[in-house]
Amino acid sequence: MSINYPIMLQLAGKKVVVIGGGRVAERKVRGLLGTEARVAVISPEATGEIQTLAQEGKIVWEKKFFSAEDLKGAALIFAATDDKDINRLVKSSAEKHQLVTIADDPDRSDFHLPAHIQRGRLSIAVSTGGASPTLAKNLKAQLDQQFDERYEEYLEFLFKARQWILQDVEDPALKRKLLSVIVSEDLLNSQNRSEDFRRLYEELKP
Incomplete structure (x- = not known):
């Protein structure tokens, strides 16, 4: 059994194509918002949210049926229609270097989206490799409570x-100590992290 390779992608400026305009496609589009990817939705019909996002200029909605030309220049491709034949056509139309995920066929997909929690810079992804999406959902709910808005x-x-620390602290030993002590429950729960950090620095410096 091969295992999946976890990766966090920088999509800013890259073209991402979503084939389909229904609820599944809408969820894919929603997950791409904030990445600064150039998102294009290809579908003759679209949900109200997709239409609104297109009107606001956050995505491009091409009101048409899929053709292979739609995939040109795409870094990621989401085949998210309710038609298995179209989804498979999307996969077969992609170039070898293009990554495709198929909503109704994870085994033929090049990647899949894990259950995901975002807390600013903190990103936590949970995947069961397709064994149990329900377990992934349950684990996400637990992590969502553990890593709350404080993070x-x-x-x-x-x-x-x-x-x-990296730029202004010259002493290597002090640098290592500071990088270690700032990761603590005390600073996580602090009401004044800047002041507490300054105090730690004064206590630790030679």
């Missing part, structure tokens, strides 16, 4: 603190 601001603090 969004905390990750921003960690990012800025790490940048400062």
